[in-house]
Amino acid sequence: xxxxxxxxxxxxxxxxxxxxxxxxxxxxxxxxxxxxxxxxxxxxxxxxxxxxxxxxxxxxxxxxxxxxxxxxxxxxxxxxxxxxxxxxxxxxxxxxxxxxxxxxxxxxxxxxxxxxxxxxxxxxxxxxxxxxxxxxxxxxxxxxxxxxxxxxxxxxxxxxxxxxxxxxxxxxxxxxxxxxxxxxxxxxxxxxxxxxxxxxxxxxxxxxxxxxxxxxxxxxxxxxxxxxxxxxxxxxxxxxxxxxxxxxxxxxxxxxxxxxxxxxxxxxxxxxxxxxxxxxxxxxxxxxxxxxxxxxxxxxxxxxxxxxxxxxxxxxxxxxxxxxxxxxxxxxxxxxxxxxxxxxxxxxxxxxxxxxxxxxxxxxxxxxxxxxxxxxxxxxxxxxxxxxxxxxxxxxxxxxxxxxxxxxxxxxxxxxxxxxxxxxxxxxxxxxxxxxxxxxxxxxxxxxxxxxxxxxxxxxxxxxxxxxxxxxxxxxxxxxxxxxxxxxxxxxxxxxxxxxxxxxxxxxxxxxxxxxxxxxxxxxxxxxxxxxxxxxxxxxxxxxxxxxxxxxxxxxxxxxxxxxxxxxxxxxxxxxxxxxxxxxxxxxxxxxxxxxxxxxxxxx
Amino acid sequence: xxxxxxxxxxxxxxxxxxxxxxxxxxxxxxxxxxxxxxxxxxxxxxxxxxxxxxxxxxxxxxxxxxxxxxxxxxxxxxxxxxxxxxxxxxxxxxxxxxxxxxxxxxxxxxxxxxxxxxxxxxxxxxxxxxxxxxxxxxxxxxxxxxxxxxxxxxxxxxxxxxxxxxxxxxxxxxxxxxxxxxxxxxxxxxxxxxxxxxxxxxxxxxxxxxxxxxxxxxxxxxxxxxxxxxxxxxxxxxxxxxxxxxxxxxxxxxxxxxxxxxxxxxxxxxxxxxxxxxxxxxxxxxxxxxxxxxxxxxxxxxxxxxxxxxxxxxxxxxxxxxxxxxxxxxxxxxxxxxxxxxxxxxxxxxxxxxxxxxxxxxxx
Numbered sequence: 001x002x003x004x005x006x007x008x009x010x011x012x013x014x015x016x017x018x019x020x021x022x023x024x025x026x027x028x029x030x031x032x033x034x035x036x037x038x039x040x041x042x043x044x045x046x047x048x049x050x051x052x053x054x055x056x057x058x059x060x061x062x063x064x065x066x067x068x069x070x071x072x073x074x075x076x077x078x079x080x081x082x083x084x085x086x087x088x089x090x091x092x093x094x095x096x097x098x099x100x101x102x103x104x105x106x107x108x109x110x111x112x113x114x115x116x117x118x119x120x121x122x123x124x125x126x127x128x129x130x131x132x133x134x135x136x137x138x139x140x141x142x143x144x145x146x147x148x149x150x151x152x153x154x155x156x157x158x159x160x161x162x163x164x165x166x167x168x169x170x171x172x173x174x175x176x177x178x179x180x181x182x183x184x185x186x187x188x189x190x191x192x193x194x195x196x197x198x199x200x201x202x203x204x205x206x207x208x209x210x211x212x213x214x215x216x217x218x219x220x221x222x223x224x225x226x227x228x229x230x231x232x233x234x235x236x237x238x239x240x241x242x243x244x245x246x247x248x249x250x251x252x253x254x255x256x257x258x259x260x261x262x263x264x265x266x267x268x269x270x271x272x273x274x275x276x277x278x279x280x281x282x283x284x285x286x287x288x289x290x291x292x293x294x295x296x297x298x299x300x301x302x303x304x305x306x307x308x309x310x311x312x313x314x315x316x317x318x319x320x321x322x323x324x325x326x327x328x329x330x331x332x333x334x335x336x337x338x339x340x341x342x343x344x345x346x347x348x349x350x351x352x353x354x355x356x357x358x359x360x361x362x363x364x365x366x367x368x369x370x371x372x373x374x375x376x377x378x379x380x381x382x383x384x385x386x387x388x389x390x391x392x393x394x395x396x397x398x399x400x401x402x403x404x405x406x407x408x409x410x411x412x413x414x415x416x417x418x419x420x421x422x423x424x425x426x427x428x429x430x431x432x433x434x435x436x437x438x439x440x441x442x443x444x445x446x447x448x449x450x451x452x453x454x455x456x457x458x459x460x461x462x463x464x465x466x467x468x469x470x471x472x473x474x475x476x477x478x479x480x481x482x483x484x485x486x487x488x489x490x491x492x493x494x495x496x497x498x499x500x501x502x503x504x505x506x507x508x509x510x511x512x513x514x515x516x517x518x519x520x521x522x523x524x525x526x527x528x529x530x531x532x533x534x535x536x537x538x539x540x541x542x543x544x545x546x547x548x549x550x551x552x553x554x555x556x557x558x559x560x561x562x563x564x565x566x567x568x569x570x571x572x573x574x575x576x577x578x579x580x581x582x583x584x585x586x587x588x589x590x591x592x593x594x595x596x597x598x599x600x601x602x603x604x
Numbered sequence: 605x606x607x608x609x610x611x612x613x614x615x616x617x618x619x620x621x622x623x624x625x626x627x628x629x630x631x632x633x634x635x636x637x638x639x640x641x642x643x644x645x646x647x648x649x650x651x652x653x654x655x656x657x658x659x660x661x662x663x664x665x666x667x668x669x670x671x672x673x674x675x676x677x678x679x680x681x682x683x684x685x686x687x688x689x690x691x692x693x694x695x696x697x698x699x700x701x702x703x704x705x706x707x708x709x710x711x712x713x714x715x716x717x718x719x720x721x722x723x724x725x726x727x728x729x730x731x732x733x734x735x736x737x738x739x740x741x742x743x744x745x746x747x748x749x750x751x752x753x754x755x756x757x758x759x760x761x762x763x764x765x766x767x768x769x770x771x772x773x774x775x776x777x778x779x780x781x782x783x784x785x786x787x788x789x790x791x792x793x794x795x796x797x798x799x800x801x802x803x804x805x806x807x808x809x810x811x812x813x814x815x816x817x818x819x820x821x822x823x824x825x826x827x828x829x830x831x832x833x834x835x836x837x838x839x840x841x842x843x844x845x846x847x848x849x850x851x852x853x854x855x856x857x858x859x860x861x862x863x864x865x866x867x868x869x870x871x872x873x874x875x876x877x878x879x880x881x882x883x884x885x886x887x888x889x890x891x892x893x894x895x896x897x898x899x900x901x902x903x904x905x906x907x908x909x910x911x912x913x914x915x916x917x918x919x920x921x922x923x924x925x926x927x928x929x930x931x932x933x934x935x936x937x938x939x940x941x942x943x944x945x946x947x948x949x950x951x952x953x954x955x956x957x958x959x960x961x962x963x964x965x966x967x968x
Binding site: 496498499501502503504505506507508512516517520521 | 655656657682683684685688689690692693694696697698699700709710713714757761
């Protein structure tokens with residue numbers, strides 16, 4: 001019998017129409033290209049194009065024409081040292097030092113709380129992640145409160161008030177406080193990554209070595225460490241990536257003495273109107289992050305396969321005994337965790353209760369900055385946080401922004417994840433996957449710069465969105481998208497394809513299957529992911545700091561403004577408010593995760 | 605209602621791999637048909653093509669005379685319109701729906717009068733002895749109960765064709781045997797054409813009216829369980845259907861005046877055939893070898909390498925130089941390791957194959 005062996009285009013088409021993922025993919029592709037790819041291209045273009053502004057600076061400037069003059073100027077020009085080279089060196093110096101120490105601290109603490117018999121492990125696990133949950137901005141403010149130097153002006157800090165002498169200046173501002181606060185903020189990140197790796201080691205590997213007579217130290221050195229090494233390296237690189245892009249810490253603790261990193265220089269450059277410099281710095285920041293992520297996936301990708309036999313049953317063996325050091329270690333970890341999380345928050349809280357900043361006496365306490373009415377004698381007549389219409393407006397904006405963005409992001413992420421997982425063999429799915437991951441490479445401040453260059457003017461049918469709430473929503477969604485796609489992916493992966501096929505056999509169309517089966521099953525996982533996004537957007541500063549106008553201001557940017565204006569009590573109160581909301585959110589996520597575990601649905 | 609399935613020239617490629625290679629076969633109306641083969645042989649792909657979950661690259665599928673897929677005529681009936689039901693290996697029960705809703709989901713999509721649906725659900729649950737479990741969630745059921753719900757979901761829709769993809773492989777051994785009996789009885793009672801995929805040969809032989817053995821996307825043999833076992837159509841089938849294993853022995857051939865002589869492990873078999881040109885292998889099942897503790901004329905001497913008692917029967921692993929033989933003995937004789945024994949073959953049960961291409965030779 002003669003057989004037709006060509007591929008069945010028509011049949012393929014009819015099948016595709018029944019599962020309209022092709023149409024969905026197309027729409028998503030256009031959307032993501034516009035929101036992710038185009039801004040990236042636009043930013044790059046701006047670094048190599050003359051603009052109208054440049055005609056005032058350079059005679060050879062020809063608006064609209066391509067040029068390498070910006071790059072030349074930034075890298076080798078007379079101002080290169082101040083505007084680019086020094087910030088680059090500062091970024092690398094603070095970032096590398098902080099990442100190394102954070103990883104070291106994180107790894108030791110991870111080992112202590114996953115592998116030893118130290119008392120109160122469960123409590124430590126929660127308390128030690130606090131510094132990462134509270135906004136880095138809060139840590140910077142707390143540091144300033146503690147070590148404020150009279151040389152910068154303003155009221156004395158806690159240190160001076162206690163000891164009567166000013167703290168050494170290098171401890172107040174510059175690389176040292178930046179590095180220390182970065183370490184405090186990012187060591188929990190390393191801790192989470194490393195303890196994740198430690199928890200997946202099959203304890204049989206270690207038990208086997210023990211039976212063969214290896215000492216505990218030998219086991220740690222020859223078995224445990226080599227096995228977690230890939231995760232370790234990846235944790236270092238990812239921590240470094242976070243440190244490089246960080247903004248609030250170097251801004252508050254460096255800028256007052258003109259100690260700039262790339263991200264703060266980007267901000268300063270844009271505020272001063274040096275657009276070319278700012279965009280080039282943005283480009284460099286993205287390139288650095290991309291390199292970091294590339295290295296991390298290479299290290300993990302290569303070694304994960306190598307260690308494929310590792311994993312499986314997880315840690316069940318008995319924890320290492322610390323012997324006589326059990327309580328000393330406990331005390332050390334306890335003091336450390338109090339110093340890095342509870343103390344800074346307590347200090348800030350105390351400061352919001354001081355009528356005159358810097359006077360730590362009990363008679364100076366007031367509730368004015370929380371509940372006081374406007375009084376022209378205090379803080380330029382600003383009423384207390386809970387009465388202040390500006391602050392209430394900002395709170396409402398914060399919540400609105402976080403709620404709308406995280407909801408959009410969750411649904412978008414789920415749909416992208418669905419298309420990517422279910423049709424993973426098709427080119428369009430792979431492209432979508434990559435596009436949705438791309439924002440992961442953009443530090444907040446760089447994405448902010450991109451959107452500034454992209455949406456400041458009208459573009460085709462899209463009006464100039466600068467200054468609108470919509471733009472804030474869009475940038476927040478794009479910023480969180482890689483995370484929500486990841487959440488969606490893990491949710492969809494758990495839903496066996498057969499569950500959908502069984503419905504398809506009974507005649508259920510795509511919408512019915514998505515609505516009745518995929519969505520309900522993914523909902524609990526996606527809800528937790530939405531909450532994570534909500535918190536992330538709530539405490540975001542660098543992403544939106546340059547896109548905010550008085551009508552759209554949110555808690556973080558208002559706190560930022562107060563801090564800039566040296567209204568310490570109000571600034572602290574606002575950031576504490578954000579911290580409280582963030583912690584409440586974390587608690588909800590933790591609850592969600594717990595109830596999900598309890599239900600333990602069997603999803604093929 | 606039941607249906608005959610006709611498959612013609614069905615081909616399906618995954619990249620360069622041929623998952624199905626020009627499959628042509630008819631499944632008879634009311635037949636219990638088992639697709640059997642090693643993993644990757646294409647049995648599940650064939651089932652999924654019939655279901656409409658995969659689109660073949662070439663060929664035609666008819667269910668009950670109606671074309672549901674044809675490459676030449678560009679016909680593709682979506683799975684929901686093929687009037688068939690399927691039990692998945694994982695059961696694919698929707699974890700967020702109760703037993704009742706799991707069964708009712710598909711019924712609500714069909715044009716069944718609303719008021720009839722509850723009665724139908726109740727009746728299938730009663731038939732499967734599941735009454736009272738309507739409001740349970742799948743995670744609150746045992747493996748066997750989940751399996752029954754999957755079957756109930758299939759029955760409630762009253763399809764003309766049952767498809768089952770390794771439905772018992774997730775059950776423990778005891779339950780699996782019970783469910784085999786139940787599924788077989790179910791099929792006997794309602795006589796709906798059933799296509800059943802498994803890699804377990806015992807399951808295939810126990811349940812099937814007809815077994816289709818597949819390998820590399822092709823059908824190696826289709827026949828009744830007895831045919832498949834007693835007269836494997838090729839060396840692959842002979843070796844694949846092995847309980848626990850079959851003896852494959854080289855044959856030394858010699859032309860005699862009145863026929864030919866085949867020497868198998870030094871045991872001589874004479875027969876009236878043409879001398880084949882190729883090298884020949886003999887396939888002898890362990891139960892077709894008789895074992896004697898004392899010398900018997902014509903029998904060949906072996907030594908017992910290992911004794912493997914298995915309840916009602918005993919397997920003896922025999923050795924002579926480099927030749928090894930597996931023998932099944934149902935007599936409880938306490939033969940011991942290293943003991944010398946004598947063996948004879950039941951010559952009528954031996955199948956011969958061409959060593960090169962695995963095709964049968966020396967047929968009557």
